[in-house]
Amino acid sequence: MSRDSSGSGASAGTSSTPAGGRVRTADPVVRVRGLTKRYADRNAVDGIDFDIERGETFALLGPNGAGKSTTIEILEGYRRRTGGEVSVLGVDPSRGRLDWRARLGIVLQSSGEPATGTVRQELRHRASFYPNPRDVDQTIAAVGLDDKADARVGRLSGGQQRRLDVALGVIGRPELLFLDEPTTGFDPEARRQFWQLIRELSAEGTSILLTTHYLDEAAQLASRAGVIAGGRMRALGPLDELGGAAARVPIVRWRDAAGALHEQRTERPAGLVAHLQSELARDAAAGSSAGAATELEPRGLEVVRPSLEDIYLQLIAEVEREDAAVASADTPSTSPDTTKPGTTKPEEVRA
Ligand SMILES: Nc1ncnc2c1ncn2[C@@H]1O[C@H](COP(=O)(O)OP(=O)(O)OP(=O)(O)O)[C@@H](O)[C@H]1O
Numbered sequence: 553m554s555r556d557s558s559g560s561g562a563s564a565g566t567s568s569t570p571a572g573g574r575v576r577t578a579d580p581v582v583r584v585r586g587l588t589k590r591y592a593d594r595n596a597v598d599g600i601d602f603d604i605e606r607g608e609t610f611a612l613l614g615p616n617g618a619g620k621s622t623t624i625e626i627l628e629g630y631r632r633r634t635g636g637e638v639s640v641l642g643v644d645p646s647r648g649r650l651d652w653r654a655r656l657g658i659v660l661q662s663s664g665e666p667a668t669g670t671v672r673q674e675l676r677h678r679a680s681f682y683p684n685p686r687d688v689d690q691t692i693a694a695v696g697l698d699d700k701a702d703a704r705v706g707r708l709s710g711g712q713q714r715r716l717d718v719a720l721g722v723i724g725r726p727e728l729l730f731l732d733e734p735t736t737g738f739d740p741e742a743r744r745q746f747w748q749l750i751r752e753l754s755a756e757g758t759s760i761l762l763t764t765h766y767l768d769e770a771a772q773l774a775s776r777a778g779v780i781a782g783g784r785m786r787a788l789g790p791l792d793e794l795g796g797a798a799a800r801v802p803i804v805r806w807r808d809a810a811g812a813l814h815e816q817r818t819e820r821p822a823g824l825v826a827h828l829q830s831e832l833a834r835d836a837a838a839g840s841s842a843g844a845a846t847e848l849e850p851r852g853l854e855v856v857r858p859s860l861e862d863i864y865l866q867l868i869a870e871v872e873r874e875d876a877a878v879a880s881a882d883t884p885s886t887s888p889d890t891t892k893p894g895t896t897k898p899e900e901v902r903a
Pocket residue numbers: 591592596614615616617618619620621622623902
């Protein structure tokens with residue numbers, strides 16, 4: 553199952569806007585069509601489509617093992633795909649050369665072996681590979697490492713190391729920046745500082761592909777998102793339309809006189825609250841309560857607008873239910889017959 557941004561349930565792969573947006577340009581920085589990646593006997597990425605427009609910040613969201621890193625590594629040219637078409641800055645990543653790579657900035661999920669030099673030395677060294685790098689000291693300041701500029705990289709804390717990873721990713725003034733869970737290990741202040749840096753890069757015209765498990769981070773930074781689960785694109789579109797209109801209907805919660813909790817989704821929360829108040833007024837007039845003005849306020853009243861995280865969790869829960877239903881419907885036909893001609897052999901295509 554796949555949802556478009558309107559929540560109509562139309563397949564992202566077959567709708568009139570397969571890349572998940574309303575107005576697409578002819579020259580996206582990333583274009584992915586029918587991408588698959590097979591490991592042993594299963595597709596980790598199973599036919600996904602999306603575009604990233606120039607200057608856009610696009611978030612790729614999904615649970616652990618969904619296929620996000622595999623997709624990103626294919627786009628970066630670090631992993632071979634099994635099938636489909638991919639273009640990054642107009643080039644097939646499997647044929648990307650050094651001049652193409654110099655146009656990318658990459659912040660991987662883990663930074664690998666710590667370098668031996670100081671923060672400033674490492675950044676100067678990296679900057680020397682690029683034709684038009686950012687200023688080293690300004691970049692150090694932008695990631696909040698000014699007081700660690702002369703510290704050995706091996707002595708940095710986990711969060712400080714991650715800030716350095718981000719600095720190394722942006723030092724070459726990339727046209728397209730890949731950020732794979734960039735703020736894991738950041739303290740709250742560092743995350744906000746990082747968000748500011750990303751907004752500045754975006755304002756300069758940098759296109760960004762972000763994966764994150766922090767939905768507030770995606771909400772802060774991205775304009776569009778794709779949600780992957782089980783290697784398939786389950787929702788794709790502008791962030792404020794993801795999951796469809798039904799997922800955004802406000803929830804009104806209140807307690808009745810006996811203390812029981814009630815919850816109702818409604819497009820007109822003010823109308824529901826007015827209705828609850830008129831019921832309280834009627835009860836008061838009938839003498840069932842003291843009739844004090846304060847009692848006209850429903851107890852524990854709250855009106856909640858679902859956050860991106862609420863919408864995402866709802867979407868993933870729905871996808872998991874549907875996948876489980878499909879799997880159980882498939883069980884009888886797939887069970888015992890392994891002798892059938894044409895049984896697939898594991899076809900490993902590891903990069
Ligand atoms: N080299 C590999 N060989 C076999 N299977 C792999 C390999 N790399 C990843 N996988 C499997 O492919 C699936 C997708 O993995 P991937 O790392 O892309 O997920 P992810 O969405 O990035 O997850 P996370 O949020 O945990 O980082 C997982 O089931 C994973 O176990």
